[in-house]
Amino acid sequence: MAAGNEAQQSTPVYLGALLDDGEGATVTLVAGQTRLVVHRAVLVAGSPVFAAMFRHDTAESRGGLVDVADVDGLVLRELLTYLYTLRAPQLASLAPRLLAAADKYGMASLKAQCEQQLAAGLTVDNAVATAVLAVRHCCPGLRQTAVSYIKGHTHRVMATQAWADAVRTQPEDVVELGKMLAETPPESSSPASPGPGAATQPPSGAAARHTPPPPDDAAVSRLRSLSQQERGRRLIEAAKQGAVEQLRELLAAVADVGAREEGLLGSIRTALHWAARGGHVAAASCLIGAGAEVDARTSLQQSTPLHSAAQSGHAGVVRLLVGASADPNARDCRGRTPLHRAAAGGHAEAAAELLLAGADRRARDGGGRIPLDFARTIRKQQLVDMLTQR
Known part of the structure; x- marks a missing residue:
């Protein structure tokens, strides 16, 4: 022996x-x-x-x-x-490229072992690349595991540079991934049905590395002693600053996630409007996760948080909001969509995110203008090319 x-x-x-x-x-x-x-x-x-x-x-x-x-x-x-x-x-680090090579040369056993390595190493930063790889190379077990993982960490995954890169370089794959996300239940403690050679679920440690610690109990207790109005005011201030830890403590203290505050020119905005306007992806994600209304309107211009993010050119927040089902064709008081706002500001990356989400490039505002008209006015050729392509 x-x-x-x-x-x-x-x-x-x-x-x-x-x-x-x-x-x-x-x-x-x-x-x-x-x-x-x-x-x-x-x-x-x-x-x-x-x-x-x-x-x-x-x-x-x-x-x-x-x-x-x-x-x-x-x-x-x-x-x-x-x-x-x-x-x-x-x-x-070799597993993605080795899986592609194994698939090309019909080496099923090596391909399965690469799937196992990738499934065991899923993180917020590599989940979208892993899912796209699994789709391209027909790895049903790895695909299900990766999509389920993304579903359980949607807002944080969509806020990563990896997601932005995938949207820019592999838009068709991201659209296909979006369809699967809509059909797949979120990650839970029960294992997903494995494919040949794939791990049944990512280890708990992979998710745990990205799970923030719970809010400080003492801080939450102090905040609960404040009036609801004061908690709402502090929530707005934290959203403006992108102070995620303060937001989490305030929300744990039952601050109203829909709290509003009057801004410039008397317009009243929600905390999500302020976070979107400031480009604070993590803060916006925190508010959405707590139930903030993604299509809330300001009092005067009737703008949504998506209008605010697009106008300021914050593509990361645009990506987050459309991922949370914000309406890419919402109209403000002048009939302008978020794409009108992005085009008027010359923000090509934000416009690209909106087009990917289904924004209507032919939409006309109250003056009869389409987003392309604004891009031509400010002479942004990249935007003009983007908005004239079919």
């Missing part, structure tokens, strides 16, 4: 050394500046794609030279190491 175990443990080491040695190897794989000489039999046995390549009369089969496109040298090395040793690398 001991001898068998020793042989089992030493075999991968021996085969890995065979890859490094290259003796008897007949095929050269090229990825950029990386060239690796390998054994044809190992490629054929481990990958149906390579097997088909070498069993037919192809240029690769005749010349023994294979150009591995879309795979960098480091990933190719790990891919081959797995073919020789059947051991997946433990470098978490």
Whole structure:
């Protein structure tokens, strides 16, 4: 028994050394500046794609030279190491690229192990990239786990730079992801149905790292002794400043999340209006999570928080609000939508978020003007191009 175990443990080491040695190897794989000489039999046995390549009369089969496109040298090395040793690398940073390569070359077992690593390492910052990867490479278990995780942390995920990058570079994938978010129940303690090789749910530690500590009991107790009016006033001030910890303490002390305050020119705004106007993503997320009305109106201009965020060019808050079902085509007292406001201010990124959310680029305000008219007036070519594209 001991001898068998020793042989089992030493075999991968021996085969890995065979890859490094290259003796008897007949095929050269090229990825950029990386060239690796390998054994044809190992490629054929481990990958149906390579097997088909070498069993037919192809240029690769005749010349023994294979150009591995879309795979960098480091990933190719790990891919081959797995073919020789059947051991997946433990470098978490490689898992997304290695999964894509494993899918391309039909290596189901390696792909499943990469899925496990990605599911176990889900965080607010990498959840959207993981979900998009799972959609692109048909990983149903990982996809369900990632989408469920995002559903349980929606506002915080949408406030990340990763979400902004995905919206900008992979809009079709984000739209598809949005459809899945609408259909998937939020993450809970019960495990999601796993796909082949995927983890059933992200470990509690991944979520715990991003869970803020509960509000200080003593601070909450002191705030509860104040009048409702004073708590509302302090909530507004905290929203203006983006003071998330103060907001959480005030909300825990049952401050009215819909509290309003008179601003410039006599317009009365909610705390969410102020947070949106100031570009305070975390504060806005805190208020929305506490039940703030996302389409609340100011008293004079009839503006929503989305109007405020768009006019100020705060794309992160725009993204957060539309993710919370704010109306991208809401009209103010002059018939202007948030897209009119973003265009008038020359804010291309905010306009892009609104268009992705379904904003009507042909909407006319009370004066008959569409958002494109404002972009042309201020000569913002990027906005003009964006608003004229179909």
